[in-house]
Amino acid sequence: MVDLPLTTEPVIEVRGGEPTGRGRALGTARFIAAKGAGALVSLLLVVVLGFFLFRALPGNPVRAMIADTRTSVEQIEQMRAEWRLDLPLFQQFLGYLGDLLRGDLGTSLRYKQPVADLIMTRLWPTLLLTGTALVLSVALGLWLGTRAAWRHGSRFDRWSTSTALVLWSVPTFWLGLIMLMVFAVGFDLFPTAGMTSPGGVDGFLPAVLDVAHHLVLPAITLTAVVYAQYLMVMRSSLLEEMNADYLTTARAKGLTDDQVRRRHAVPNALLPTITIIFLHTGLLVAGAVTVETVFTWPGLGLLTFQAINFPDYPLLQGTMIVLAGAVVVMNALADVVYRFLDPRVRQT
Amino acid sequence: MIIVRLRRWGIGVVLAVSALVTTPFAAPLGTPAAHAQEPVTLRVAYTSDIDTLNPFQATLLVSTQLGRNMYEFLTINGAKDSTPEGGLAERWETSSDNLTWTFHLRDGLKWSDDKPITAKDVAFTYNLMLTNEDAAAANGVAVANFASVSAKDDRTVEIKTKAPQASMLGSTSEVPIVPEHVWKDVTDIKGFTNSEKFPVVGSGPFVLTGYQEGQSATLEANDKFWRGRAKIDRLQYVKYENADAAVQGLRKGDVDLVYRLTANQFKALESESTIKTSAGNDRRYVEIILNPGNPKVDGSPFGNGNPVLADVQFRQAMAHAIDVPTIIDKVYQGLAEPAAQVIPPVFPDWTFKPAESQKRGFDLAKANSLLDAAGYAKGPNGIRTDKQGKEINLRLLTTTDATDRQQIAEFVKAWFAEMGVGVTNEFKASNQVNDDTTAGNFDLAISGWSVSPDPDYQLAQQTCKMVGTDLSDSNFCDKDYDALYAQQQAELDKDKRKDLVQKAQGILHDKVSALMLIYAKQLEAYRSDRFQPFTTQPQDGGIIANQSAYWSYYQATPVAAGSESGESGGLSTGAVVGIVGGAAVLVAGVVFGLSRRRKASADERE
Numbered sequence: 001m002v003d004l005p006l007t008t009e010p011v012i013e014v015r016g017g018e019p020t021g022r023g024r025a026l027g028t029a030r031f032i033a034a035k036g037a038g039a040l041v042s043l044l045l046v047v048v049l050g051f052f053l054f055r056a057l058p059g060n061p062v063r064a065m066i067a068d069t070r071t072s073v074e075q076i077e078q079m080r081a082e083w084r085l086d087l088p089l090f091q092q093f094l095g096y097l098g099d100l101l102r103g104d105l106g107t108s109l110r111y112k113q114p115v116a117d118l119i120m121t122r123l124w125p126t127l128l129l130t131g132t133a134l135v136l137s138v139a140l141g142l143w144l145g146t147r148a149a150w151r152h153g154s155r156f157d158r159w160s161t162s163t164a165l166v167l168w169s170v171p172t173f174w175l176g177l178i179m180l181m182v183f184a185v186g187f188d189l190f191p192t193a194g195m196t197s198p199g200g201v202d203g204f205l206p207a208v209l210d211v212a213h214h215l216v217l218p219a220i221t222l223t224a225v226v227y228a229q230y231l232m233v234m235r236s237s238l239l240e241e242m243n244a245d246y247l248t249t250a251r252a253k254g255l256t257d258d259q260v261r262r263r264h265a266v267p268n269a270l271l272p273t274i275t276i277i278f279l280h281t282g283l284l285v286a287g288a289v290t291v292e293t294v295f296t297w298p299g300l301g302l303l304t305f306q307a308i309n310f311p312d313y314p315l316l317q318g319t320m321i322v323l324a325g326a327v328v329v330m331n332a333l334a335d336v337v338y339r340f341l342d343p344r345v346r347q348t
Numbered sequence: 349m350i351i352v353r354l355r356r357w358g359i360g361v362v363l364a365v366s367a368l369v370t371t372p373f374a375a376p377l378g379t380p381a382a383h384a385q386e387p388v389t390l391r392v393a394y395t396s397d398i399d400t401l402n403p404f405q406a407t408l409l410v411s412t413q414l415g416r417n418m419y420e421f422l423t424i425n426g427a428k429d430s431t432p433e434g435g436l437a438e439r440w441e442t443s444s445d446n447l448t449w450t451f452h453l454r455d456g457l458k459w460s461d462d463k464p465i466t467a468k469d470v471a472f473t474y475n476l477m478l479t480n481e482d483a484a485a486a487n488g489v490a491v492a493n494f495a496s497v498s499a500k501d502d503r504t505v506e507i508k509t510k511a512p513q514a515s516m517l518g519s520t521s522e523v524p525i526v527p528e529h530v531w532k533d534v535t536d537i538k539g540f541t542n543s544e545k546f547p548v549v550g551s552g553p554f555v556l557t558g559y560q561e562g563q564s565a566t567l568e569a570n571d572k573f574w575r576g577r578a579k580i581d582r583l584q585y586v587k588y589e590n591a592d593a594a595v596q597g598l599r600k601g602d603v604d605l606v607y608r609l610t611a612n613q614f615k616a617l618e619s620e621s622t623i624k625t626s627a628g629n630d631r632r633y634v635e636i637i638l639n640p641g642n643p644k645v646d647g648s649p650f651g652n653g654n655p656v657l658a659d660v661q662f663r664q665a666m667a668h669a670i671d672v673p674t675i676i677d678k679v680y681q682g683l684a685e686p687a688a689q690v691i692p693p694v695f696p697d698w699t700f701k702p703a704e705s706q707k708r709g710f711d712l713a714k715a716n717s718l719l720d721a722a723g724y725a726k727g728p729n730g731i732r733t734d735k736q737g738k739e740i741n742l743r744l745l746t747t748t749d750a751t752d753r754q755q756i757a758e759f760v761k762a763w764f765a766e767m768g769v770g771v772t773n774e775f776k777a778s779n780q781v782n783d784d785t786t787a788g789n790f791d792l793a794i795s796g797w798s799v800s801p802d803p804d805y806q807l808a809q810q811t812c813k814m815v816g817t818d819l820s821d822s823n824f825c826d827k828d829y830d831a832l833y834a835q836q837q838a839e840l841d842k843d844k845r846k847d848l849v850q851k852a853q854g855i856l857h858d859k860v861s862a863l864m865l866i867y868a869k870q871l872e873a874y875r876s877d878r879f880q881p882f883t884t885q886p887q888d889g890g891i892i893a894n895q896s897a898y899w900s901y902y903q904a905t906p907v908a909a910g911s912e913s914g915e916s917g918g919l920s921t922g923a924v925v926g927i928v929g930g931a932a933v934l935v936a937g938v939v940f941g942l943s944r945r946r947k948a949s950a951d952e953r954e
Contacts, residue, residue, distance in 0.1 A: 059779030063786065063818050068798070069407040070489045070522070070805050073817050078481060112400050112538060121561060180593055185600045192597035198391060198564035198584045293589040298562035302589065306397065311779070 032336060039332040046324040047100065050317055051093055059311045061085070061109045083109060083313075096317065105321070106314030110306075115318035118303065123322075125195050126299035129291070130284035132215060133222035138277055140223065141230025142270075148231065149238035149269075150261055161231065168228035176221045176294030183217060190217050193296035218295040222288050226280075233276050238269040271342055275334055282330030286323045387568075387581035388906045390879065392893060393594040393603040394585050401559060402542040403524040404476070404483040409798075409894060410585065412486070414565055417583065417898050418550040419524030420574070422451055422470060422505070423517050425896040429696050429886045430801040432517035436465060436525060436551070436574075437505075446512040446840050447495075451520070453503040458572040459527050460547065460555045467499035472528040474507070482538040489805065490519035512838040514845050518802020521896070525551065553578050553902035563587050573902075580904050595873075598623065604878055607893035609871040611681040617873045624876035627869040628884055628891035629694050633687045634753070634796040635822070636670075636744070636760070636863035638663070639788050642825035644816035650823065651788015651816075654742055656724070656734050663860035664708075665718040669763045670863055671710035679755045683871060687864040689853040690810070690821065691803050694886050697846055698803040700853040715767040724768075732768040741770035745785065745793035747778035753794045756865065760792075786818055796868070797821060801896050803849050807833050810852075810861055824861035870894065880905040 062079050080086045084095055099106055105115035144164065148157040167175070184190045191197065191214055201210040241247070242265070250260045289301040300319060307315040399408045403415040424435040437451040457465035474497035476483040477490075484491070495508040509516070530549050534540045542548060547568070548556040553575070554567035565585040569578040586603050588594035595613050597603045599620065609617070618625050639653025640663070656662045672686045685693070689700035724732040724740065731739045742764070746757040754775060761771040771792075776784070784790050799806045808814065811833055812825035829852055836848035856862075870891040874882065882900040884890035892900045 057779070058777060058783050060782060060786065060818070063782045064779075065407060066818060067407075068409040068412070069486060070800060071819070072489050072492060073813070073819060075484070075488055076818055107539075110397075110399050112402075112405055113541065177590075177592055177596075180596050185596045188600065192593055192600055192602045193393075193586065193588050194563045196560065196563065198586045199558050199566040200560065294593055296563070296587055296589045296593065298560075298587075302562070309779070 028339070031339065035332045035335050039328045042328045043321070043325060046320060046328075047097075047317075050320040050324075051096060052089075054311060054313055054316050054320075055089060055092075057308070057311050059309075061310055061312060064310045065109065096314075105318040108307075108315040109312045110310050110315070111312075115314050118315060119300065119318055119322055122298060122300045122303045123285075125297060126285060126292075126301065128211070129215065129218055129222065129297055129299060130288060132219045133226065133288075134277075134281065134284055136219065136223040137227035138230050141227040142234050142273065144227075145231040145234025145273075146238055146261070146266055146269075149235040149242065150265075152235070152239060152242075157235075161235065164228035164231045167224045168226075170225065172221065172225050172288070172290040173294060175225060176218075176291055179217050179221050180294065190214070195298055214295075218291050218297050221294070222291045229276065229280075230273065234269065234273050237272045238265060241265050241269045244268075271338070274341065275338060278330050278334030278337065279327075282327035285326035388579075389582040389584055390580050390605065390901060390904050391584045391586050391603040392901075393588045393597055393606045395588050395591050395594055395608065398561075398565065398585075398587075400541055401548070401556065401565070402537070402540050403486065403526065404537055405485050405540075407486050413894060414556070414567075414585065415524045416552065416896075417554045417567060417901055418548060418552045418556050419526060420465075420551040421522070421524060422520040424898075425521050425801045425885070427883055427885050427887050427895075427897065427899040430694065430896055431697065432521045432801070435521070436470065437520075442516075442840060446838075447509050449507045449509070449516055450500075451505045451507070453505070454574060455503070457551070457574050459529075459549050459551055460570050460572050461527075461549045462572065463527070463529060463549075464502075465525075465527070465551055466502040467505045468502070469528045470505045470525050471497050471499040472532070473523065473525045476531070476537070477523070480537055482536075485538075487523050490522045512840060514837055514839050515802045515804035518800065518804060521801065527551070553898050554583050575902070578902050578904070580901075580906060583901050583904075598873060598875065601875065605872065605874040605882075605893065607870055607872040607891075609873060611683055611871065614683065614871040614873065615681065622875060622877040623873050624881070625871070625873045626882075626884070626892060627683050627871055629685065629692070629886070629889050630798075630868045630870040630891055630894075631692050631694050631800075631896075632796055632798045632868040632870075633690065633692055634684075634756075634794065634865045634868060635687065636792050636865065637785065637795045637822040638792050638862060639785075639790055639823055640825075642812070642815045642823055645813045648816075651790070653788060654734075654740070654791045656740055657742075657791060659722060660859050661718055661722040662724070663863075665715040665722070665767060666764070666769075667708050667860050667863055668711045668715040668718065669767050669769075670760060670865070671763060672865060673710070675756055675759060676866060678759070679752050680866065680869075683869045684866040685869070687867045689857055689864060690797070690799065690806050691849070691853065692799055692867045694890060695799070695801055695803065696886075697842070698849050700850065700857065702854075702857060706854070706857060712763070712766050719767060719769075726768045730768055731770050739770065740768075741772060742791040743774055744771050745774050745776060745781050745790045747781050747794075748775045749778055750794075756794060786816075788816060788823070792863075794865075795821075795862075804837060807836070807849065807852055810856055822862035824856065824859075826855055826859060826861075829855045876907075878907055880907060 061083065062076055062085070065079065066076070077086075084092050087095070096106070105119075107113065108115055108118055111118060141164075144160045148160050151157055180192060184192045195214050196207070196210050201207045244265075247260055247264055250264045255263070286301055286304070288299070289305050291297065292299040292302040293305075300322070304316070304319040304323070306312070307319060394410045396410050397408055398411045398414070400406050400411060401414060403419060406412055406415055421435045422437045423432045423440075425431070426433045434454070436453050436457060438454045440449060440451040442449050451470070453465070453467055453470070459465055474491055474494065477488065478484075478494060478497070493509050493511060493513045495510045497505065497507050500506050507516070513519070527549050543556070543559040546557050550556065550570065551573070553570055553573045555570045556565065557568045558564075558566035564587060567583040569581050571577050586597070588597060588603075591609065591613065594603065594606045595609070595617065598606045598617070614625055614627070617623050638657050639651055641653050641655060641658045642650060644650050676682060676684045676686065688702055691698040691700060693699040719732060724734065727733050727739055731741070734740050744757050744760060746753045748754075757773045757775075761773055764771045781793060785793050785795070797806065797809070806821075809819055809821040810824045811830050812827075814820035815823045815825055832848055832852040832855065836845050836852060839845040839848055870893070872892050874892070882892045883903040884892055885895040885897060885899055
């Protein structure tokens with residue numbers, strides 16, 4: 001029963017000065033509008049930068065196009081004209097911008113299909129894989145991080161933290177192949193490639209199970225290599241809260257250790273973690289090229305990678321807009337959500 | 349909070365899930381009874397890419413391979429040695445002026461939808477390519493010399509050419525014939541994917557019945573195929589992004605055939621009892637191309653190659669300084685053949701057979717004496733100088749994605765040093781190497797080509813008008829060669845043409861258009877417990893996948909029923925539930941254990 005902290009809680013002071021009613025709603029609207037405008041400017045920059053950056057890449061789509069086939073000098077000239085590659089760079093850019101304003105992402109040089117269609121077919125496999133991995137890794141990371149911090153220095157802390165860090169540092173490619181060899185080939189439990197069995201499966205439920213079956217190894221691999229970041233952030237932010245005075249208060253009230261952790265420490269420690277989650281959610285759309293490669297998961301990351309190798313300019317620009325768009329939107333969203341979660345932010 | 353609930357359920361959950369899990373695992377997965385009705389399926393793993401299934405637009409190898417199984421051609425490259433033989437056409441003749449070819453179709457040909465295949469379909473296909481730029485995208489070269497194509501009656505097609513064309517059968521063996529009754533309604537050839545409506549009407553040994561972009565293509569045996577139905581029911585192309593994963597897929601039985609293995613993967617599979625490996629003679633060669641400083645066709649200079657490369661004697665010396673047998677032994681682990689010229693021996697009619705006096709071996713003394721005689725004296729530090737007194741140092745470009753080529757580059761550097769020629773190895777991304785070689789900003793570069801059965805196209809790459817284009821092989825330019833090339837192009841007498849092709853390659857050899865290294869072997873492996881040895885092309889020691897025809901898949905024969913083991917029909921629903929449950933049990937077990945631990949320690953503290 002030594003020095004009970006009382007009036008120094010900053011939260012209480014903040015609450016005292018909080019604007020109410022219409023004033024606050026207006027502020028929020030202005031805040032969201034500003035964030036939206038900022039996001040739009042970022043996207044515009046991505047469009048411009050992306051175009052010129054990709055043109056600076058080494059490579060020649062014509063060369064890639066004719067790699068496996070027989071062609072003539074005349075046909076090559078035709079191709080260059082059709083793809084506007086014979087025009088000055090700035091004119092190419094204006095053409096691209098014009099198409100974009102009309103909502104046309106263009107046609108892929110390699111697949112000869114509208115870029116928008118290609119991206120849409122790849123988007124949901126990506127979201128399925130990375131989304132599953134996100135949920136798993138966040139749950140695992142937060143849970144282990146909380147326990148590691150609460151018992152920091154214990155054997156559990158040492159083991160869970162070092163295991164996470166080892167998995168984090170392991171080359172994804174290597175881990176994926178090991179998983180494949182052990183669980184797909186060795187134990188014969190999972191398929192070695194793809195999102196579905198070749199040719200697909202008839203019926204809705206079998207099809208869902210088939211996808212789930214194919215999802216297990218890539219999702220676990222991806223989770224294994226990323227959950228450490230959530231664990232570490234959660235652990236360190238909870239450690240910072242550990243000695244806070246309000247916890248002493250809570251304990252003094254007679255709450256159990258569990259209640260103190262769950263109702264008081266964790267909610268406060270969660271704030272930085274939520275920022276991290278939002279930032280990573282944006283990046284998740286980019287997929288996980290390495291995991292997608294090992295397990296032949298037909299995702300957006302793989303499509304982008306193939307587009308770079310070609311280089312398939314329209315496809316590359318299209319994927320760039322989608323990937324960058326996801327990051328920009330999630331960042332803006334993180335700012336907004338944070339404002340609602342943490343009253344202190346609303347003041348500034 | 350899941351954790352809390354789990355703790356309450358405790359052992360109950362673990363036990364329940366365990367019961368669920370053990371049930372499906374008790375029975376072996378994929379019992380024979382369940383798969384008695386399974387169609388015989390050949391699954392081929394591919395690691396490259398499918399661009400489109402539209403045969404007029406498809407340029408990537410896997411796509412054209414699918415096309416060869418979906419559509420029959422007017423003529424087809426034979427299994428024995430790729431010599432063209434009858435496909436839809438059973439015979440043909442040429443007019444006395446060599447400008448008109450008349451093809452006679454077989455009797456009773458049918459599309460997979462039971463409609464008759466007639467000469468009109470053939471004329472429709474060729475005319476579409478002649479009139480529509482988009483339809484010429486993939487195979488325009490084949491019809492570039494066609495003046496007109498017409499159907500004289502239901503079984504007779506007449507092709508008139510602008511100039512006599514010796515490579516006619518080579519051309520007709522490259523163009524899939526499509527059904528007019530399907531394609532006449534296609535208004536946008538470029539945008540048509542040919543994978544919107546299944547089955548896709550065709551005439552080849554298989555019919556495309558399904559396509560999952562980036563994952564798999566499924567074909568079923570065509571009952572209407574004129575040679576008769578294939579012995580397998582289904583052919584599936586299964587995508588693997590990663591070659592090592594494909595090898596694992598083969599070991600597990602998810603796929604039956606894997607091709608383009610690395611030497612290491614190949615050697616590792618040799619010991620497996622259910623897998624048979626095959627190192628087939630391929631139609632690809634690897635070479636070191638050079639920039640001899642020939643101007644482009646418009647007279648403008650081409651890049652910045654070292655001037656010494658224009659000297660034939662210097663090039664001959666270089667050819668003597670490369671120890672190809674050592675490269676084959678050390679880099680390819682014996683799985684390659686020394687290359688003589690641009691047409692590989694899988695095409696025995698056209699491959700170069702050097703006279704005894706023309707043969708060149710690894711001989712550094714000879715290389716040194718050639719350079720001495722040509723006046724490239726050694727400087728004080730052992731490096732030779734060019735005519736201007738400048739030390740000779742050559743840039744050798746190699747792509748970073750091919751370790752075999754990087755090893756070759758290191759060998760070449762060491763050998764060239766022994767004849768006093770410096771080599772700077774530049775390892776770059778393959779796109780960068782392509783950019784540099786197309787712009788002429790290089791001295792030497794390791795390169796390679798895949799060769800078509802008719803020699804015309806490959807020989808055309810060595811002509812003067814190709815220098816500085818995306819199509820040139822080694823930027824070679826020689827008037828005598830160009831004359832011989834033109835002669836063989838118009839020579840319809842095969843024996844005379846063979847002679848001309850020999851002479852043309854003789855010039856490439858004597859003047860060292862490039863430093864020829866090896867003819868590659870395609871390393872493949874298949875499930876010998878499921879399939880009997882495949883028909884290769886060429887029949888004697890050739891390749892299984894990537895044939896210039898459909899022989900291997902059409903004639904694929906399953907191992908007699910009864911000895912079938914480990915049918916890969918996919919897992920049953922129960923097994924899947926079991927597996928998901930298995931994962932759950934693991935998690936539940938861990939959670940349970942941890943929650944107990946945590947509770948104990950929490951109690952201590954409270």
